[in-house]
Amino acid sequence: GDDDQSIYRFRGAEVGNIDAFKRSWPDVRVIKLEQNYRSTPSILDLANSVIRHNHQKGDLKKLWTENKDIQKPQLYYVEDEVAEAELVAQKIKGVGDYDNTAVLFRTNAQSGSFENVFTLPEFRIPYKVVGALKFYDREQVKDGLAMMYLLSNARDVVSFRRMVNKPARGIGPGAMMKIDAAIDAAGGNCVEGLSHAPLSGKAKEGADAFLQVLKDSSDLLRENKLVDALDHLFRASNLYSYYADMDRKEGRTSQEGSRVADFDTLVTQASQYGSDWSAMTEFLQTLALDPTTVGYLDPSAKGGVTLITMHNTKGLEYDRVFMVGMEDEIFPGRRDDNTQEDIEEERRICYVAMTRARYELYMFSASSRLRWGSVQRESPSMFLNEIDPSHMEEIDNRFKAKLGAKFRFDERYNDDYKSGYGNGFGNTYTSKFGGYGSSSGSKGKYSSNYVNTDNAYKSSYDDDFGPGTRHQGPKPSAASKYNIRNNANAAYRSGTAQDSKPSAILVKKADGQDAPVPGTITYEVGDRIRSEFYGEGQITGKRNFAGREVLDVKFDSGRTGTFASDKVAFEKI
Known part of the structure; x- marks a missing residue:
């Protein structure tokens, strides 16, 4: 066997068995099959430079090939997960060879952004998700959406019946008959009917708890706190813990793509539409009226780009491979939780993913990602640091690089x-x-x-920004703020902006005026502020979220957003 392709340790496949065999049979002859018939020399050099870190004892196999080189593997640095998906889509669309192209990610939860972008009108790239249900077809996602639909519409009887006793709340068939009668008496209003149903005991306790979750989530939505509302909706309803328990029983972790990771993705995708009640409504309406824009399109019968986890690619090959999410805490996962054996397993997964490519290999590392609706700073994967720079071409596609x-x-x-x-x-x-x-x-x-x-x-771009062309399709996600994305900047990043220049709302400061320093300014509700990108606005809220102080801001343009107070430097006006 090939010890460098042993990637199923979580299923009990131990790479140590190969070493143990050689120790048990010291006279065994080891024959290394090192000639590769799939990949180009550049791709093999890249893969070898990573996997050699697993072979400190000098037992490294070094793959080689007689194939001709096409191009060096390319590493792209991008702003966020939307920029990542857009750039991948542009490259795939430019070639058009969908059936021989694959996007490889570490966990199933990462497929959502690609499903969204691939189905935008400007791309319409056929795709298929291999080895897992498509994002919106997964049970946990359907449950999460049902809770959102019910929160949006108290008369949604289908969503109500699906979730009123899931997870179990002590509401049995007898209690449901009473609830149905109360709903009829309430004119079809499920929430009102449940509140007046003549229940007792555990059924009464379960119904009251369910109603309280909906009420609290509704209150948060009215305060324009969509992320908080959905977080509370999924957790207080015990939906999150229900699937977390299921993950634990099946031995799943975030490394292998847990079910609960899909709630993160769902919150993130909804937050792309804004932070108020209308944002959630628009998101749900998009699902109902045009589901192809959020990943329901099923082109599997017609072929298309393969969206697949790195684990599931073993034994497969493609003309061009896009490895995405190359950041620490995604690939590899949380470093502080990993043993040396875990890191070596992750490195083997990286090696396997790289060697799936025949001719072209592209890697992507984002500077930030939306998780639970908030932007998290990301660091490039440790595996990228292990690559000899001479084996790849590095391209910085981030916004500041484009500014010069x-x-x-x-x-x-x-x-x-x-x-x-x-x-x-x-x-x-x-x-x-x-x-x-x-x-x-x-x-x-x-x-x-x-x-x-x-x-x-401090650049010549200050005077050259034009209106640009706004990005079409569903509202994209935040670019470096919580729930805000500058649409024109997105158009610039994706190459659709007029004259290929970034377009943003910039407020030029007076000569000699120092830029405010993050964390040195105290903001209060009612303060008028000026943002370099979003113009003037007003602080409308100040609260704690996930252990940090955040500010709710409404800009004069009508745009709203949430910002970490210690990470921004708005100018007070």
């Missing part, structure tokens, strides 16, 4: 150049890798011009 910043890939290991960008929230973060990393180390020497996303950019 230079990313010095040749100095990415130099202590004097830890990060040329910062984290998109305000502070400059440093990283051994040279992208978005940990907070240890010295500031990058190119970071001073980009203190935060809301200061004055």
Whole structure:
């Protein structure tokens, strides 16, 4: 067997068995089959440079091939998961060879953004999800949507019947007959009927708890706190814990694509539409009226791009492969939870994924991702750091790079150049890798011009921004804020903006005026502020979310958003 392709440790397949065989039979002859007939030399060099870190004892197989080279593997740095999906879609659309193309991700939960983008009118890329139900066909996602539908419409009897006793709340057949009669008496209003149903005992307790969840979630929505509302809806209803228990019983973790990870994706996709009640309504209406825009299109019978987890690709091959989500805590997963054996297993998965490509290999690392509706800073995967830079071409497609910043890939290991960008929230973060990393180390020497996303950019672009072309289709997700995405910037990133220039609402500061520093300004409800990208607005709320203080802002343009107060530097006006 091939020890470098042993990737099912979570099912009991131990790579140590191969080593144990050699120890048990010391006279055994090992024959290394190193010639590869699938991939190009550049792809094999890339894969070899990663897997060699699993072979510190000198037992490395080094794959080689007589195939001709096509191009070096390419590594793209992008802003977020939407930019990632859009760039992948552009490249696939440009080639048009859908059947011989695959998008590889670490967990099933990552498929949602690609399903969304592939079905946008400007792309309409046929695809198939292999090895898992499509996102919106999964039981947990259907349950989450049913709760959202019921929250939006108290007369949705189908969603009500699905969820009123799921998870079990002590509401049996007898109690349901009483509830049905009460709903009829209430004119079809399920919530009102449940509140007046003559129940007792556990059924009464379960019904009251269910009603309280809906009421509390509704109150949060009226306060324009969509993310908080959905978080409460899924957790307080015990839906999240129900599937978490199921994951544990099946030995699933976030590494293998847990069911509960899909709630994260669902919250993120809904938050792309805004933060108020109308945003949730629009999201649900999109599902009902045009389901192809959110991933219901099933082109499996006609072929199409393969969306597949890295685990499921073993034994398969494609002309071109897109490896996405190449960030720590995604691939590999949480480093502080991993043993050395876990890391080596993840590295083998990386090796297997890379060697699925025949001719073209593309890798993507995002600087931030939406998780539970909030933007999380991401660091490039440790496996990217293990690649010899000469084996790949690195392209920085992030917004600040397009504004003229230079990313010095040749100095990415130099202590004097830890990060040329910062984290998109305000502070400059440093990283051994040279992208978005940990907070240890010295500031990058190119970071001073980009203190935060809301200061004055010291570049010639200040006077050249035009209106651009707005992105069409469903509202995309946040670019470096909680629930805000600059649509024109998205159009620029995707190459659809007029004259290929970024378009944004920039407020040019007076000469000599210092940009505010994140974390040094105290904001209060009612304060008038100015944002570099979104213009003037007013602080409408100040609250705690996920252990940090966040600000709700309504801009004069009508746009609303939520920001971490210690990561922004709005100018008070």
